[in-house]
Amino acid sequence: MDKLISLIGLALLVSSAAAPVMAEERPRPGEESWLLFCEGCHRPDAEGPGTVMLQRRFGDERMAIKGNKTLAPEYIRSVVRHGLLEMAPLRQTDITDAELDLLIEFLASE
Numbered sequence: 001m002d003k004l005i006s007l008i009g010l011a012l013l014v015s016s017a018a019a020p021v022m023a024e025e026r027p028r029p030g031e032e033s034w035l036l037f038c039e040g041c042h043r044p045d046a047e048g049p050g051t052v053m054l055q056r057r058f059g060d061e062r063m064a065i066k067g068n069k070t071l072a073p074e075y076i077r078s079v080v081r082h083g084l085l086e087m088a089p090l091r092q093t094d095i096t097d098a099e100l101d102l103l104i105e106f107l108a109s110e
């Protein structure tokens, strides 16, 4: 019995340790980068600090960055790489240039 329990424990340990590695897909798809790096602050429902700040500054039309056609790709790239006021920059080790392209494509989609 003890042996069975330790086998189950070992199986759980192995599967939980392996899972995040298996889930990692590179280059990371745009939607995943959005959920990982942006959505927390830029949730479109005006709950995220980024959305709140942009709503205050520019009004309802520009509070969302997802699906916002007025944002030029080069502008988004520059904000992500250099940061903007309270928004911290992301480095190549966080998101590669190819992944940033996928993220920008995702932001432009509906």
Ligand code: HEC
Pocket (backbone or CB within 6 Å): 033, 034, 037, 038, 039, 040, 041, 042, 049, 050, 051, 053, 054, 057, 058, 062, 065, 071, 075, 076, 079, 080, 084, 085, 086, 087, 088, 090
């Ligand atoms: C810690 C919170 C936070 C995170 C995470 C964050 N942002 Fe921001 N972002 C902000 C804030 C706050 C502003 C508004 C800055 C200001 O003007 O005061 C902003 C502004 C922007 C702007 C400028 C929008 C405009 O209309 O000028 C873009 C583009 C942007 N963020 C893109 C992103 C992307 C893409 C990500 C993910 C890679 C991201 N942000 C992650 C907080 C965040």
